[in-house]
Amino acid sequence: MKKIPFGLWQTPVDEEFVTHRGKISEIKWDTQNSIDTLVFSGSKDGKSFLNAWSLQNGLRELGGGYAVGGSVGYGGGDFDIRDGRILFAAGEKGLCMRNLGRSLIQELTNDRYATASPVISPNHRFIAYICSDGENDCIALLSLADKSWPVLWIKGSDFYMQPTWSSDGRYFSWVEWDHPHMAWQASRVMLAEIDPSDSRIITMRIVSGGEFLPASQPQFSPDSRLLSFIRSNGEWEDLVLVDLEDGSERIVIHGERFSLSNPAFSQGVHSYDWFGDNQRILYTKIYGPKNTLWIKDIKSGSEELLEIPDYTIFHTVSVSKTEGKIAAIASSPTTFPQVICMDHNQIFIVFRTNSDDLPLEYFSKPRELSWEAKNGTTIYGLYYPPLNPNFSWQGLPPAIVRPHSGPTGKAELALYPEIQYFTSRGFGWLEVNYRGSHGYGRSYLESLNGHWGEYDVEDTITGAAVLTKMGFADPQRIFLMGSSAGGYTVYNVLIRYPDSFRAGIVLYGVTNLYQTITDTHKLELHYTDSLVGTLPEAKEKFDEWSPAFHAEKISTPIAIFQGDRDCVVSSDQSREIIAKIRSRNIFRLYEGEGHGFRKPETIRDYLLTTAKFLMEFL
Numbered sequence: 304m305k306k307i308p309f310g311l312w313q314t315p316v317d318e319e320f321v322t323h324r325g326k327i328s329e330i331k332w333d334t335q336n337s338i339d340t341l342v343f344s345g346s347k348d349g350k351s352f353l354n355a356w357s358l359q360n361g362l363r364e365l366g367g368g369y370a371v372g373g374s375v376g377y378g379g380g381d382f383d384i385r386d387g388r389i390l391f392a393a394g395e396k397g398l399c400m401r402n403l404g405r406s407l408i409q410e411l412t413n414d415r416y417a418t419a420s421p422v423i424s425p426n427h428r429f430i431a432y433i434c435s436d437g438e439n440d441c442i443a444l445l446s447l448a449d450k451s452w453p454v455l456w457i458k459g460s461d462f463y464m465q466p467t468w469s470s471d472g473r474y475f476s477w478v479e480w481d482h483p484h485m486a487w488q489a490s491r492v493m494l495a496e497i498d499p500s501d502s503r504i505i506t507m508r509i510v511s512g513g514e515f516l517p518a519s520q521p522q523f524s525p526d527s528r529l530l531s532f533i534r535s536n537g538e539w540e541d542l543v544l545v546d547l548e549d550g551s552e553r554i555v556i557h558g559e560r561f562s563l564s565n566p567a568f569s570q571g572v573h574s575y576d577w578f579g580d581n582q583r584i585l586y587t588k589i590y591g592p593k594n595t596l597w598i599k600d601i602k603s604g605s606e607e608l609l610e611i612p613d614y615t616i617f618h619t620v621s622v623s624k625t626e627g628k629i630a631a632i633a634s635s636p637t638t639f640p641q642v643i644c645m646d647h648n649q650i651f652i653v654f655r656t657n658s659d660d661l662p663l664e665y666f667s668k669p670r671e672l673s674w675e676a677k678n679g680t681t682i683y684g685l686y687y688p689p690l691n692p693n694f695s696w697q698g699l700p701p702a703i704v705r706p707h708s709g710p711t712g713k714a715e716l717a718l719y720p721e722i723q724y725f726t727s728r729g730f731g732w733l734e735v736n737y738r739g740s741h742g743y744g745r746s747y748l749e750s751l752n753g754h755w756g757e758y759d760v761e762d763t764i765t766g767a768a769v770l771t772k773m774g775f776a777d778p779q780r781i782f783l784m785g786s787s788a789g790g791y792t793v794y795n796v797l798i799r800y801p802d803s804f805r806a807g808i809v810l811y812g813v814t815n816l817y818q819t820i821t822d823t824h825k826l827e828l829h830y831t832d833s834l835v836g837t838l839p840e841a842k843e844k845f846d847e848w849s850p851a852f853h854a855e856k857i858s859t860p861i862a863i864f865q866g867d868r869d870c871v872v873s874s875d876q877s878r879e880i881i882a883k884i885r886s887r888n889i890f891r892l893y894e895g896e897g898h899g900f901r902k903p904e905t906i907r908d909y910l911l912t913t914a915k916f917l918m919e920f921l
Contacts, residue, residue, distance in 0.1 A: 305693060309700040309729035310921045312691045316665055316727040318910045321720040322903040323348055325656025327632045327640045328372070328381055329571045332623040333403075335387035339623045340403060341630050342389065343642050344371055344381040347656055349901040353382060353391055355403060356642075356653050365401065367408045369393040373419030373570050375435045376826040380420030380464075380570030390430060392418045398432060398445070411445060412453060419570040420465065425472040429502045431456065433463050433570065437825060442466055442477060444502055456502075457495070462486065462826070464570055465520055469527040472499035474547060476510070476521040476530060478567075483829030483837075487566040487711070487741075487748075489514040492521045492532045510545060511552075518543075519567060520574065524581045525624055531555075531577070531584070533563045538744045540564060542575065542586065544601065555584070555601045562589040566711050566741050566748075568826075572619055579624035587617050591742045592671065592685060593716045596620070596631065611650060613638065615716040634717045637666040664692040667726035669716060669734070674769045680738060680750065682762045685714050686775060687722055687732040694729065701921060702731035702776035704804070706763045708787035710755060710834065711748060713740040724910060730917075731776050737762035737792075739834075755834035756848030759792045764800055779805065782917060786810035787872060787898065794850030794880070797859045805920045807861040808913055811869055811898055814851040814876040822873045851876065854883035862889040862916045864909050866896025889916060 307313075325347035333340050340357045342365070353366035373380035373392045382391035387403040390411075397412030398421055411430070412418065421432035430445040434453070442463050444456035457463070460479040464486065467476050475497050480490040491512035496505040511534055512518030518534040530545045539558035545551070556563065563586060564574045575586035584599045596609040596617050611617075614633040618640075621630045629645040630653070642654040669685040676682050689700045703725055707714050714734030722732050736743070738758040739751025751758055763783070770776040783804040785793040790812015797807050813819055819831055820838075835844050846852055861884060865877040874892060881890045891912060893905045900906050 304695050306696055307694045307729075308921070309689060309696050309698075310918060312689075312694040312727065312729040314665060314691055314724075314727035315661060316720075316723050318724075318907045320661070321724050321910055322906040323657060324720045325639065327642060327654070327656060328379060328619075330619055330621045330630050330632060330642060331382070331384055332621050332628065332630060333384040333387065334623065334625045335403065337625075339626055339628055340384075340387075341621070341628075341642070341644065341653060342382065342384045343630075343632075343654065344391070345640075345656065346372070346901075348903055353389075354654065355389075362654065365389060365403075366391070367401070369396055369399060369408065373433075374417040375419035375433050375440070375570060376824065377569045378419070379572065380433065383422045385423040385425070385427070388423060388427065390421045390423055392421060392432075398430065416443075422466050422468055424468055424499075424502065425470055426499060431466050431468070431475065431502075433466065435825070440825075457504075464490070464567060467521055467523065469523040469547075470525055471527040473497060473527065474523065474530070475504075476523070478512075478519050478521065480517075483832040484514065485566070485711070485827075485830060485833075486519065486568075487517055488833070490517045490519050490567070492518040492530075492534075494521075494530060511543065519564060522573075522575070522577060524577055525579050526581045528581070531575075533575070535745065538746060542584065542599075556586065556599055556606075560590070562742055562744075563587065565589065574618075574620065576620050576622040577624075578622050578627055580627075585620055585622050585629060587620065589742050591683060592714060592736065596629075609645070611643075611645070614643070636668050636716055636718055637663055639718050639720075662692075665690065665727050666718075666723055667732070672733075672766075672769060674765055676738065676758070676762060676765065680747075682738065682765065683736040683740070683743065684766050684769075685716070685734040685736070686770070687726050687734075688775065689726050689729045689731050691727050691729065696729065699774065699777035700729055700731050701780035701782065701805075701917075702733060702767075702770055703782045703784050704733045704735060704763060704767050704770070705784045706735045706737055706759055706789045706792040707740065708785070708789045710737075710739045710751060710759060710788035710791075711741055712788075713742050721910075725914075728914070730782075731770065733766055733770055735763050735766045737766075752833045753836060755788075755831075756791070756795050756844075759788075760795045760799060763792055763796055764803060767803065780921060782806050782808065782920075784808040785812060788813060791850065794854075794857070795848065797861065798850060798853045798856045801856065801858045804859055806917065807859050808864075808916070809861065810864045810900075810909070811866060811872045811877065812850075812863070813872055814849065814854075814880040816845045816849045818873065818876055822875070824870050827871065851880045851883065854880045855885060857884050858886050860887040860916075860920065862891075862913060864891045864893070864900075864912075866893050866898065866900065866905075868895060869898045871898040
């Protein structure tokens with residue numbers, strides 16, 4: 304083992320390892336001619352994919368070169384499949400349809416609306432889907448029988464998500480909510496009684512939810528007798544069943560010290576699903592940065608933990624209604640997202656986003672940390688030590704501290720290739736799940752309200768102090784990195800604590816709170832109402848916590864990266880602050896990139912520029 308200073312280690316975890324990372328967005332089982340087929344969507348190398356898999360036919364590509372993916376808000380809600388018929392959203396091409404066999408792709412809509420979460424009616428006569436022109440959202444209905452134009456079927460609320468039909472076609476359910484709230488603050492589960500022959504709405508009502516006990520993820524039992532959904536119980540979440548005949552309600556899973564879902568930024572996520580016997584439900588228990596899979600028997604009340612080694616995160620899940628096969632999007636700190644299938648206690652991998660060809664010796668495994676804030680609140684983090692089997696060095700290593708984006712996000716026990724890129728070079732890395740992060744209860748989630756720019760800054764500073772106190776990092780060589788809301792935290796830390804970090808790195812960070820309520824997309828237009836306050840009453844906070852107004856106080860070297868087509872944090876925000884910063888700085892504006900870099904050449908340049916920048920201060 305060679306002795307080389309921290310930060311200078313050579314590693315096979317290179318730029319290509321990071322740029323070729325993939326994402327799996329959605330999975331769903333379908334059964335046709337007694338064959339269970341699993342369909343899933345995602346992206347890799349900046350391109351989308353839509354694939355089908357079955358034991359009999361193996362893996363097939365279905366997207367046909369189309370840009371598969373929902374385009375409402377942050378995306379998601381990519382496709383639906385029913386009896387071998389596949390319906391998918393395809394960006395500017397609108398909705399497209401094809402069959403599982405050798406069939407042509409038919410373009411159904413091609414208008415100015417963004418589309419997401421299409422669902423096919425049980426009789427195959429209608430398609431319902433979320434559509435938006437950027438200002439007005441609704442659920443549209445398209446008749447396949449007469450090939451007429453879509454109609455704006457359900458409207459009047461600001462946002463819609465998670466539409467679903469009952470298997471007998473008599474009911475339709477969805478989630479809706481309104482400004483100024485976010486989905487996890489005030490969403491409502493709605494139910495409409497439908498005439499299956501023409502999809503005429505007979506009655507419509509709120510089933511559950513609202514500002515104090517938001518509800519989400521409605522699903523019908525396979526026999527159409529029950530409607531299930533997730534609802535806040537105050538601090539955590541419950542899974543609730545409603546009998547569609549008599550309207551009675553019962554809680555079948557009571558969340559205590561665990562959540563059942565993550566805040567819904569995107570369409571199409573399902574964290575639970577019914578088995579075909581109408582008696583069992585597959586669901587995820589979410590505990591801070593990790594989760595587990597369970598099966599609940601709603602008749603006996605018993606539940607079973609599925610022992611699935613090597614995975615710590617399970618996102619979207621799906622159950623085959625005929626044979627009970629289970630599919631999930633799974634990952635771990637050493638495993639890229641994979642589609643896994645469980646059948647009769649056998650677990651096998653259906654699809655890998657990336658090959659597992661790097662030895663595990665290069666992968667740093669996180670250690671869960673916690674520390675106290677000034678008010679006594681426990682703060683959480685994940686620390687990754689530097690790791691490389693070929694190199695070592697004495698003394699304390701440099702470290703990178705990263706507050707996550709969101710700000711209602713969190714760092715999970717999943718594989719972040721960017722982290723491994725730097726830990727294998729000799730950097731430690733701390734992910735800060737500051738107050739406001741989800742998965743730790745509603746009190747923790749809402750504690751950031753009115754304090755964005757304050758508590759996240761405090762928790763980042765104390766997190767860095769914990770690293771040095773525990774002997775994990777050299778206090779003179781700690782770097783700060785963040786994207787989006789995390790970038791906002793980086794700016795505010797460097798403004799208020801100018802000597803706390805050696806250098807800063809920001810990716811498309813928020814700099815001007817006023818612009819977040821004028822230039823951002825519809826979904827987050829009122830996000831600052833809860834995080835900061837409403838104008839004009841909160842003008843003092845807007846002025847104090849907007850980094851662009853205090854940029855001259857930044858004396859720390861800083862590198863800023865931004866896309867020129869970012870509709871969440873406009874490039875004007877980065878241009879404004881870089882013009883005022885007087886310290887050593889680097890600014891990269893990437894053509895054609897939005898909120899989150901997707902092009903391999905962009906990610907490669909960002910990594911190389913950042914690595915070179917950090918080496919100047921080792």
